[in-house]
Amino acid sequence: MNVRTIRTIWLRELRSYANSPNAWVIAAIFLGLTGLSFALSVTGRYPEATIRGFLFGPIGPIGAFFLTILIAPALTMRLLAEEQKLGTMELLLTAPVRDIEIVFGKYLAALTILTGMYALTLYFPLLLFFFGSPDVIPLITGYFVLFLVGAVAVAVGMLGSALTANQIVAAIFSLAILLVLWLFNATAALGDPDHAWTDVVTFLAMNEHVRDMAFGVFDTRDIIYFLSLIVFFLFLTVRAVETRRWR
């Protein structure tokens, strides 16, 4: 892999994000809603000096985890679908560039933007330190697992964007996969709790793997789970880009 090529693509995508209103609107929504979650969680009847309210959300789906799943498809839908629509894919695929470099450059750009949004929420823990005495470990592992969820969500978004030239279809496809991946364990409640499948769907669900780290427990199994998902979806994305050559 050529790092320079990846860097070139990464920079171009970052500039493209900066120049379009898309990323700014998404960032505003994300920061507004997570700010609300955080504020509610520290001002309620039983306030606690943690970022768990920010991560999970005190009411409905407005925590950072679930919002990540909602905004990642919107952030990534353009990346490969637009290249196919504009015909620039033909140019990229005939440049002396590997398919994997194209995927990596774009993946890193979207992940950079998402990480930037996360970074802008770092004033939450600062406020905790200012007004209370929070545990440091759950703050670190909490942000780390949030980053991992974001990295998976962007990888899934890349796959959706690679499969179609239509951005809306790309976003809906990625969102569907992410929702299933996030809420898979809910289906366990429907069946026999002793059945082997119950363990499988529970293991596959993302929200089973965020809990420990959100509470400050570092488990390598969770990290391997997230890394496997990232590799899996990026691999499928590279293959999807390859199949573009056959059509």
Add this chain to the structure above:
Amino acid sequence: MIEARGLTKFYGDFPAIEDVSFAAEPGEVIGFLGPNGAGKTTTMRIITGFTPPTAGTAVVAGHDVQEEPLDARASIGYLPETVPLYTDMTVREYLHYMGELRGMTKSRVRARVEDVFGLCRLEEYTDSLVSKLSKGYRQRVGIAQAILHEPPVLVLDEPTIGIDPRQVVETRQIIRGLGGDHTVILSTHILPEVSMVCDRVLIIHEGRIVVMDTAERLSARLGGVSRVVMDVRGPREQIQKTLATVDGVSEVTLSDAGGRQQFVVECAPSRDIRVELARAVADHGWGLVELRAMGLSLEEIFLRLTTEDEETAA
């Protein structure tokens, strides 16, 4: 510089091209001529490494496009049929991006971008957004990105389609100027364009190469004049008879168009008998109002070439 051997591409059961073989020498400008859907774009996409062939190999600048894709692609500048441009970039940004993507150093990109602005006459639009450019200028930006990294091989798919006549002329001049330094393959379905721009012509029809020859020999082979339309004032039957006796004429038909007497003279494609026809009319003292040669249309050339092949095969 470019060598294609037995290129075949199937889309499902449909053969887009079959057994296409040709070679291009350094500095040569080769024109792919054929109607829409003949397989020009498919052939070009295989050479540029965009699409893998079902069978056959293509070697560009010594690199097999399948075995050493990156080296082969690095030696090619490619202008696809729909000019691929990022509409949210300025011309300068776009060219810088394309240059860096092809592994050029920053300083070389900077120098070359200024060069191609001049070569493609884009000086006035260097900092315009691509989305604001007219079609002709977009085409030039497309050519600019193709020649930016000074590739030994250029592949231009329909470079003059959809732009206004003045820009067509300019674009052809640019391309003609590129031959010599670059080996150029271009596709077109405009017949005169080939003779203006190309050293050699390759005619593709229904996925197969029908003929490959120099432009001059091809036009000689197909004959400059094959049909002459004459508007003559005088006794029609007599004129028709007289014209039919001119050496080389195979048939004379009469058509009354808007009250004028038009004679359509079919003649052997290898000879120009316009002078003889004019003399025959003048000798009888009739009034020659119009005499005009009708070239072969592309369809007629294909018809002629494909039937020619069948005749030699039979």
